[in-house]
Amino acid sequence: MSSIARQAGADTPLNRPMITVSIMLATLIQTLDSTIANVALPHMQGTLSASQDEITWVLTSYIVAAAIATPLTGWLSDRLGVKKLLLVAIGGFTVASAFCGLAETLPQMVAARLLQGVFGASLVPLSQSILLDINPPARQGQAMAVWGMGVMVGPILGPTLGGWLTDSYNWRWVFFINVPIGAFAMFGVMSFLPDRPPRREVRFDAFGFATLSLAIGALQAMLDRGEQLDWFSSLEIRIEALLAVVSFAYFIVHTATAGSKSFFRYELLKDRNFATGTCFIFVIGAVMYATRALLPPMLQGLMQYPVATTGLVTAPSGAGTMVAMLLAGRLLRRIDARLLLLSGFLISAFALWQMMHYTIVLSMSDIVWPGVIQGFGLGLVFVPLSALTFSTLRPDLRADGTATYSLVRNIGSSIGISVIQALMTRNTQVAHADLAAHVSVYNPNLQSMVANGSRADLMALNHAINQQASMIAYLNDFKVMFIATLLVVPLILLVRPARQAPTDMAHAAMD
Template identity: 50%
Template sequence: MSADGVPHRGMITACAIGATLLQSLDQTIANVALPYMQGSFSASYTEITWVLTSYIVAAAIMTAPVGWLAVRFGRKPLYVGSIIGFTIASMLCGAAQSIEQIVLFRLLQGMFSAALVPLSQATLLDIYPPERRGFAMAIWGVGVMIGPIMGPTLGGYLTEFYNWRFVFYINLPFGLLATFGLITFLPKTLPQTALRFDWFGFAVLTTAIGAFQLMLDRGQDQDWFGSTEIIVEAVAAGLGLYLFLVHMSAARAPLIRPAIFRDVNFSSGLVLMFAMGTLLVSSLALMAPWLQNLANYPVETAGLVMAPRGFGNLITITLAGKLTGRMDPRWLVAAGLLLICWSFWRMTGWTPDVDRREIILAIVIQGAGMGLVFTPLQVLAFATLPTSFRTEAASLFSLLRNIGAAIGVSVTSTMLTRHAQALHEEIGAAINPFNRALQALSGTGRTLWDPGTADGIARLDQVVTHQAQVIAYMNDYVLLICTTLPALLLLLLMRQPRRAPVPVDQHAAMD
C-alpha cells in the first residue's frame, strides 16, 4: 500500500496501537496474579510458572513466520484473525477451571499474540510517508514500551479489587474495538497463494527457539548445567540454530530471506534492539523485588513508585518522534543509551534507606533514556530497507526483543542469586565469637547479635543475608551498564536516513 492519500489513517493508527497494547500488556500483567491462580488451582510453584512459560515460548516460536504468513494470506486477514484468536484465548484463560486448561489457553494466547506487534509496526510504516515515520514509530513505541511497565500495576489493581480472572477479561473490549476498526478501515492486500511454506526451516527454528526459551525459564530452578534437562535443551537449541542457518543460506525460498541481513542499518538495529530487550524487562524484574523485599514498600506503593518510569518514557518518545525528522537520529539513540547508563550508575549506590525522590528520579531518567532510543532506532533500522522486507523485518525485531528480554531476566536473576550466595558466605566468614566488634557489643550487654546464642545467630544471619542482597543488586546494575555501553559502537555502522521521500518498491511483496 502507498503512504500517499491513505484514507482513515487516524483510525488505522488507533487500532494498531490498541493491538500493540493488547500484546505488550499481557507480557507482564499476569505476573502479579500468579499466587492467586496457584491457590485457585491448588498448583505447585513449578506448575503455575508454566502459565508464563507457555505464553512466552508460543509467542517466540510464532513470531518468526509472521512475514511469510502476511504475504501468503494477506496482512489484513492475518491481522484480524490474530486479534480475534487472541481475544477468544483471553476469555478462555479467564474461564479456565484447572491448571491444564489455563496452560493450554495461554499457549493459544501466545500463538495469536505473536503477529500483533510486527503487523502493527509494518502497517504504520506503510501508511505514513518517510518524513512522518518518526511520529508513527513514536506513537507505536508508546504501546510497546508502556505496556510492560503498566502491566504489573494494572494486574495488581484488578487482582486486588476484583479477581485474577479479570486480568484476562480486560482484553475483551479492546479486542472487539480493534477488530471492528481493522475490518472497517484497514485496506486489503493481495495474498500470494503460490508461495510454499518452508516446513523444515520452521521446524528447526521452532526447536531452537522453544528449547532456548525453556532453558532460560527453567535454568535457575534446575541448577543450570548441573541438570540433564538443561543440557538437553541447550544442545537442542544449538543444533536447531545451526541447522536453520545452514538451511537459510542454501534453500531457494527459506522462511527468513538472508538478503534482509545485507542492510547494515537493519542488522545493526537488530543487535541494538536485542540489547534494549535485555534492559527493558530485566530492569523491571529487578526493581519490583528490590522495593518490596529490601526497601519494605507495600505492593501498592511499589507500583506507584515504579509508575513514573512510564511518564519519563512517554515524554521522550513523543519528543524523539518530533526530533527524528529534524536531526540525526543516531545522536538521539546515543543520548538515550547514556541516560540509561546514568540511571543504572545511580542505582549502584542505592541502599534500602535511600530517599524515595532519588528512586523516582533514577526511574524517570531510565524511562526517558529508553524513550529516546526506541523511536529513532526504528527509523534508522528501516530507513534503508526495501519495503518488500518490511513485515519480515518487523517480526525479526519483535523476536529479537523478546529473546533479549528472556535472556536479560534469566541472566540478571541468576547473577543476583549467585552473587547473594557468594557474598553471604564472604560476609558470614567474619561472623564468629572471636570478632572484636561483636565482642564489644557483648560487653555492653547487647545480646541481640551475640554469635554465642541461637537467637543471636539467627538475627546475624538475617542481617548478613540482607546486606548480601543489597550488594548483589548493585552488581546486577553494573552488569546492565556493561551491557548498554558497547551498544554505542553499533551507531558508528549505521547511516543517517535521507530526508527526502524514499521511492517505493513497486514489486514489493507486502504491497
Template identity: 50%
Template sequence: MSDSLPTASADELRHRGSIVLAVMLGSVMQALDTTIANVALPKIQGTLSATQEQMGWVLTSYIVGAAIMTPLSGWLTGPVGRKKIFVSSIALFTIASAMCGLAHGLTELVIYRLIQGVAGASLVPLSLAILLDLYPREQHGKATAMWAMGVTLGPILGPALGGWLTDTQSWRWVFLINIPFGVIAMLLASRFLHETPLKKTPFDFFGFAMLSLAIGSLQLMLDRGQLLDWFSSTEIVIEAVIAAVAFYLFVVHILTTRQPFMSPSLFRDRNFALGSVFIFIVGIVLLATLALLPPLLEGLFGYPVVTIGLVTAPRGMGTFAAMLIVGRVIGKIDARVLVTFGLLTTALSLWLMTGFSPQMDDRLVIWSGVIQGFGLGFTWVPLTTIAFGTLAPSQRNEATAIFNLLRNIGSSIGVAMVTALLTRNVQFMHARLVEHITPYDLATRTHPVFDASTLHGLHGIDGVVTHQATLIAYINDFKLLLIMTLAVTPLVFFLRRARGASAPVVHAD
C-alpha cells in the same frame, strides 16, 4: 509508487486515525500480557491449588507460543493477507483472554495462555508494518513513536495494573480486561484496514521447524533454568543441545536453500543488522530491570505491592514524554544522535540504581525509573526508524517479525541472566562477608548488636549478612546492565544516516 510516499490506499489514509487506534490497541494488549499476569500468580496459585513449578508454565506457555509464531507472521501475510492475519489474531487473542479469565483448572489456563501467545505473536510486528505503510518515509519517526509507545508502556504498566486488578477485583480480570479493547480493535481493523496483495511463496517447512525448535528449546531453558539449577539439570542440558543444534541447522539451511523461510538478505543491510543488535540489548535492559525492581523493593525494602506499582509506573511517563519529543525532532536531528543520547540516558538511570540502599526514600526509585523510561524512548524510536530506513516496503512484514523476535529473545535472556547472577552473587557475597565476622570481633564491641554466643544472636547475624549480600547482588546486576549499555553505544557510529523523502532508497551491501 515513490518509496517516500505512503504505500496504503487512499481510503486507508482517510481513516488513518481509526486504523492507528486499532493497531495501537492490538500492540498494547499483546505487550501488556507479557507482564500483567506476573503479579497475579500467587492468587492464581492459591485458587487453582498449584505448586510454584506448575505456575511457571502459565508464563512459559505464553512466551514459548509467542516466540515460535512471531517469525511465521511475516511469511503468512503473503499467501493469506495481512488484514486477515491481523484481524484473526486479535479475535483469537480476545477469545483466549476470555477463556483464561474463566479457567477453572491449571491445565485449562496453560492451554489458553499458549493460544494467547500464538495469537498475539503477529500483533506487534504487523502493527509496525501497518503504521509504516500509513505514513511517508519522512514521517516514519512519528509512526514508530506511536508503535513504540504501546510496546514499551505495556510491560511497564503491566505490573501496576495487574496488582491493582488483583487486589481490588480478582485475578481473572487480569485477562478479562482484554475483551473490550480486543473487540474495538477487531471492529476497527476489519472495517477500515484493506487487504494487501497476496503473494504465493512456497513454505519452507524445514527452516520453520528448525527455527521453532531452536526458539522453543531456548525459551524453555531460560524460563526453567533457575528453577532446575541450570546445567546441573538433565532437562536444561537437553534443551540447550536441542536449541544449539536446531539453530545451526537453520542457519546452514537458509544460507544454502533457494527460497528460505527467513531471508538472510535482510541482514546484508547494515542498518537493519546493527539495529537488530541494538534492539536485542534494549530488550535485555528493559525487562531485566523490570524483573529486578519488584522483588528488590518488596523483599529488601519492604514496599507493599500497591506501592511498588505506584513507584514504578512513572517510568511510563518518561517513555511517553520521550515519544512526544522524538516524534517532533526526529526529522530535524540525526537519528544517530538521538540513539546515542537515549543510550547514555539509560546508562545514567542504571548508574543511579547502583546507589539504591535501605536508607533512601522512594524518590530515587521514581526518578531513576523516569530517566530510564525517557532514555529507552529516545533509543527505541530513532533506532527503529534507522533499522527500517533502508529497507524496501516489500521487506517490512518479514523484517518487523524478525525485529520483534530478537527483542523478545533479548528480554528472555536478560531476565534469565540477571536472575541467575542474582542467586549466584548472593551466595558468593554471603561467603565473602562472613569471612570478616568472628566471635572475637563481636565481643570486642562495647554494645554488640547481637550476642554471637547464642543461637538467636547467630540467626540475627546471618539475617543481616544475607540482607547485605542480596543488596550487593542486586547492585552488581544493575552494574552489569550499565556496562552492557555503555559497551554497545559505540556501534552507533557504524549506522548509516536515515534517508529522508528526497533521498533515494539505498540498500547496504
C-alpha cells in the same frame, strides 16, 4: 507509496488516526499480557492448586508460544493478507484471554496461555509494518514513536494494572480486561484498514519453520528454567542447549542452500540498516530491558513494599518513556538520529549510576526519579533506532522484517533477564558468605551476641546478613548494566544516518 495506501487511494481516503488507534489497542493488550499476570501468580496458585514451580508455566507457556509463532508472521501475511491475519490474531487473542479468565485448572490455564501466545505473536510486528506502510517517510519517525509507546509502555504498566485489578476485583480480571479492548480493536480494523491482496503463490517452508521453532523453543525453555535447575549441572538444560544449537545450525544451513524457498528472507540481511538495527535491538533487549526485572523483587523482597505500591513507584518510568518517544518523533526531522541514540544511552547510564548507590533505606522519590530518567533514555533510543532500521527496507520485506525485529528483541530480553537473575543468585551467595565470615567470637563487635547464644539474636543477625547480601547483589547487577550500557555506545558508529540514503527512503515508500 505502499500497497495499503495505494489500495485505500483507489477506494476511500486513508483514515490514518483510526487505523493507528485500532492497531495500537491490539498491540497494547498483547504487550500488557507479557507482564500483567506476574503479580497475580500467588493468587492464581491457590485457585488452580498449583505448586510454586508449576505456576511459572503460566508465564513461560505464553513466552514460548509467542516466540515460536512470531516467525510465521511474514508468511501468513503474504498468504492471508494483512487485514485478515490481523483480524484472526485479535479475535483469537481476545477469545483466548476469556478462556484464561475462565480457567479452573492449571492445564486449562496453560492451554489458554499457549493460544494467547500463538495468536498474539503477530500483533506487534503487524502493527509496526502497517504503521510504516500507511505513513510517508517524513512521518515514519512519529509513527515509530506511537508504536514504541505501545510496545514499551505496555510491559511497564502491566504490573501496576495487574496489581490493581487483582487487589480490587479478582485475578481473573487480569485476563477479562482484554475482551472489551480486543472487541474495539477488531471493530476498528474491520472498519478502517484497507485490505492488501494476499500473495497466494507463497509456499510454506516446513523444514525451515520446524528447525527455527525447535531452536527458539529449546532456547526459551533453557533460559526460563536454567536458574531453577542450576543451569548446566542439569541434564534437562544440557539437552535443551544441545537442541537449540543443533536446530539453529540446521536452520542456517537450510537457509543458505534453499535460496528463495527458504522460510527466512535472507534479503533482509542485505540491507545494512536493518542488519545493524537488528543487532542493536538484541543488545538493547539484553542490556536495558533486564534492569526492569530487578526493581520489583528488590522492592517487595527487601523493602516489603506491597504489590500495589511497587507498581505505583515503578510506573512513572513509563511516563518518561512516553515523553521521550513523542519528543524523539519530532526531533528526528531536525537532529541526526545517531545523536539521539547517544543521548539515550548516556541518560540511561546516568540512571543506572544512580541505582548503583541504592541502600536498604530508600524514599519513594529515590526510586521514582531514576526510573523516570531511565525511561526517558530508553524512549530516546527506541524511536530513532526503529526508524533507521526500516528506513531503507523494501515494503514487501517489512512484514518479515518486523517479525524478525520483534523476535530478536524478545530473545535479547530473555537472555539479558536470565543472565541478570543468574548473577543475582550467585552474587547473593558470595556476599552472604563474605559477610558471615565476620560472624565470630573473635569479632569484638559481636562477641557478646555470639557468646550469649540467644536464638532470637542470631536469627536477627542472620536476617540482617541476608538483607545486606541481597542488596550487594542488586548493586552489583546495576553496576554490570551500567558498564554494559556504556560498552554498546560504539555500536552507534555502525548505523548509517537516514540522510545518507534519500534514494532508498524514496523507494521504501513505493511498491
